[in-house]
Amino acid sequence: MSARVVTITSGKGGVGKTTVTANLGVALAMRGQRVVTIDADIGLRNLDVMLGLENRIVYDLVDVVEGRCRLRQALVRDKRLQELYLLPAAQTRDKSALRAEDMVRVCDELRESFDFLLVDSPAGIEQGFRNAVAPADEVLIVTNPEVAAVRDADRVIGLIEAEGKGPARLIINRLKPELVRRGEMLDMEAVLELLAIDLIGIIPEDETVIMAANTGRPVAFADNSPAGRSFHQIARRLMGEEVPFAPLKEPGFLERLFRWMRSEGEEQR
Amino acid sequence: MITLGEGLWDTLVEALERRLEKGAAFFRGGRAALDVGSRSLDEAQIRRVRDLLARYGVDLWAVRGTAEATIVATVRSGLSPLLDPEGMTSRTEPAGEREGTPAPPAGGLVVERTVRSGQRIEHPGDVIVIGDVHAGAEIIAGRHVIVWGKLHGVVHAGALGDESAVVCALDLAPTQLRIADHIARSPEERRRRPVPEMARVHRGRIEAVPWPHR
Numbered sequence: 001m002s003a004r005v006v007t008i009t010s011g012k013g014g015v016g017k018t019t020v021t022a023n024l025g026v027a028l029a030m031r032g033q034r035v036v037t038i039d040a041d042i043g044l045r046n047l048d049v050m051l052g053l054e055n056r057i058v059y060d061l062v063d064v065v066e067g068r069c070r071l072r073q074a075l076v077r078d079k080r081l082q083e084l085y086l087l088p089a090a091q092t093r094d095k096s097a098l099r100a101e102d103m104v105r106v107c108d109e110l111r112e113s114f115d116f117l118l119v120d121s122p123a124g125i126e127q128g129f130r131n132a133v134a135p136a137d138e139v140l141i142v143t144n145p146e147v148a149a150v151r152d153a154d155r156v157i158g159l160i161e162a163e164g165k166g167p168a169r170l171i172i173n174r175l176k177p178e179l180v181r182r183g184e185m186l187d188m189e190a191v192l193e194l195l196a197i198d199l200i201g202i203i204p205e206d207e208t209v210i211m212a213a214n215t216g217r218p219v220a221f222a223d224n225s226p227a228g229r230s231f232h233q234i235a236r237r238l239m240g241e242e243v244p245f246a247p248l249k250e251p252g253f254l255e256r257l258f259r260w261m262r263s264e265g266e267e268q269r
Numbered sequence: 270m271i272t273l274g275e276g277l278w279d280t281l282v283e284a285l286e287r288r289l290e291k292g293a294a295f296f297r298g299g300r301a302a303l304d305v306g307s308r309s310l311d312e313a314q315i316r317r318v319r320d321l322l323a324r325y326g327v328d329l330w331a332v333r334g335t336a337e338a339t340i341v342a343t344v345r346s347g348l349s350p351l352l353d354p355e356g357m358t359s360r361t362e363p364a365g366e367r368e369g370t371p372a373p374p375a376g377g378l379v380v381e382r383t384v385r386s387g388q389r390i391e392h393p394g395d396v397i398v399i400g401d402v403h404a405g406a407e408i409i410a411g412r413h414v415i416v417w418g419k420l421h422g423v424v425h426a427g428a429l430g431d432e433s434a435v436v437c438a439l440d441l442a443p444t445q446l447r448i449a450d451h452i453a454r455s456p457e458e459r460r461r462r463p464v465p466e467m468a469r470v471h472r473g474r475i476e477a478v479p480w481p482h483r
Contacts, residue, residue: 099324116479130323138402151386152401162347164312196383196401 003036003114005107006238007136009160011152013123014143014174015191016203019213021120023228024052026220027235029084033115036075036105038087040132041122042097045089051078052216053086060081062090065102071109080221085114100134107135116238125159133160139168140200145186150194157197167199171234176205201234202245203227270333272304282318284376289325295426297326302333302351309336314368315346340392344380384422393429404444408436416441419463423447437480440465451475 008021018041025037033095039047042062059074064087073088078084087106090097107117121132133139139160143153153170160168172191179185192199206227212219219228220235233243270311273281289296301322303315310332329415332343333351343350377395379435386405390396393411398418406422408414412434414426420438425447427434432449440463448468468478 027385127323151405154405158383158388159347161382161385194307194403229397 003034003107003111003117005117005119005135005137006131006174007112007119007121007139008142008154009121009129009132009139010123010142010149011125011156012143012149015142015149017123018050018120018215019209019218020140020142020171020173020203021084021118021122021221022047022213022233023218023231024235024238025051025084025116025118026078026218027231028116028118028238029078030082030232031239032083032221033239034083034113035116035118036085036087036110036114038117038119039089040098040128041102042128043091043094044122045091047120048076048086048088048232049216050213050218051086053078053088054216056129057088060088060090061106062093062097064106065098071106095131098128098131100131103131104135124219125156129156129159133163133165139165140171141168142171142173143191143195144173145191147178147186150186150191154195157195167197169198170195170200171200174205175202181185191247199245200231200237203230251260270304274306278308278314281323285318286321289321293325299326300328302331303329303338304351305332305334305339307335309338310334310342311338312342312345315342315348319346321346323434340378344388344390345382347388350391382415383418386422387428393401402438402443413437428477434469436468437465439463439465441468441477446475448475 008017008024010017021037025035029035033080037047037051039045039063053076056076061071063069064071064074074087076086076088076147078086080202097115110117119136120125133195141153141156143149157166157168170192175188176185180187188199188202204220204226206225208218209227215237219225220231223229236243242256271285273285303318315332322329329348331349331351332339334340334343340350341442345376377397378390378392380390380396380398381399381400384390384398384402384406386403387410389407391409395413395415396410398408398416401418402408402416402420402422402424404421408422409425409428411429412427412431414424415438418438419440420436420443422443423445424436424443426436427449430449434448436446436448442455442463444455444467446455448470451470451474453468465480466477468475468477
């Protein structure tokens with residue numbers, strides 16, 4: 001069994017790459033997958049904080065690459081899930097501490113013992129991004145339903161196609177159904193029309209995500225929140241399951257009337 | 270501009286690497302274009318040079334080559350194909366001042382994919398895109414531009430000064446449309462049902478008419 005390397009990237013910063021990486025790691029591990037989340041954002045690491053593992057870090061990715069420790073020593077095991085690990089980034093260095101070949105080598109070494117390697121890419125399209133994409137078998141693009149984020153996503157999709165790593169799949173994060181309904185936010189169709197790539201998930205705006213990030217307990221641990229459920233759906237799709245996309249729009253009056261009449265009819269039978 | 274002349278490809282790349290090594294501090298942070306003359310390159314070869322330069326902090330942004338295979342491989346690698354120096358490498362200079370430029374060689378470049386934000390296609394002849402041109406992308410052609418899809422990016426037809434060049438698209442809604450030295454923007458409001466249109470210069474102005482024109 002050889003792991004799949006999935007890189008999570010976006011172009012624009014602040015759209016939720018790290019949140020997605022942490023939550024997909026949790027969701028996949030809860031489904032019995034052996035997962036390593038890799039923080040490729042050297043110098044601006046966050047993944048450890050979101051997973052609540054900051055105080056357990058001894059060695060990091062740069063220590064591994066520069067030979068100060070063995071790869072296994074740098075892996076931080078999650079305190080709740082046996083099969084979830086973090087390979088943290090160095091905080092006191094910058095992107096130039098790593099080369100694309102280093103990432104490929106580290107991932108190749110991990111492949112044999114795991115099912116998924118999730119690489120959290122830094123924002124931007126420079127060396128850090130190239131390092132994160134180099135080992136990828138597939139790439140997930142995170143965007144928000146905003147024109148600027150979609151434009152940057154388009155740029156990144158082009159670069160990934162040029163690398164021969166395509167086709168990338170899309171995650172739309174922080175969709176506000178209320179704003180979409182009022183026509184004040186790009187809806188799912190508009191984003192897909194603009195980017196012309198396959199969708200793997202939509203994550204609705206959910207304030208529990210922010211609370212979870214601050215406490216180091218990703219929402220995917222409990223699937224009673226809308227965002228938590230979405231992450232589990234994406235995890236299942238990554239594992240190859242066909243999971244239908246639930247309509248985000250609330251049914252209109254006529255639709256509800258139809259459904260009610262149908263259910264009444266079924267009860268009489 | 271880095272010129273790779275005659276000789277074995279591997280030898281040339283190795284020579285380039287030695288030069289980069291010697292002047293590592295000088296090259297760091299620079300941008301480079303690669304001139305390969307009539308040599309025919311594939312995507313792997315272009316990527317190898319790009320990755321090599323990236324290791325020394327140099328950003329390869331364009332490849333100049335006359336072979337069709339090289340141009341196609343350049344576009345596929347996400348880089349810009351460049352034309353000969355007398356052509357349209359300088360965009361700041363208005364096209365009108367270059368009257369008397371010899372007619373560009375005929376011949377079209379067919380691009381069979383989506384052209385995404387940040388990607389730029391330059392060609393001295395016609396450019397035909399089978400796919401969409403997204404906002405943030407640029408198409409610069411010496412002659413006509415035909416897009417069998419949506420055209421939302423910036424397009425410049427007749428960039429060497431040819432006012433008879435046209436731009437055709439199934440959905441003609443470019444951020445900016447230029448023909449020779451004329452510039453136009455699309456109307457602010459988007460149409461619900463786009464119809465194929467052709468833009469051309471008519472009485473000194475750019476106008477869009479239904480395509481095909483009856």
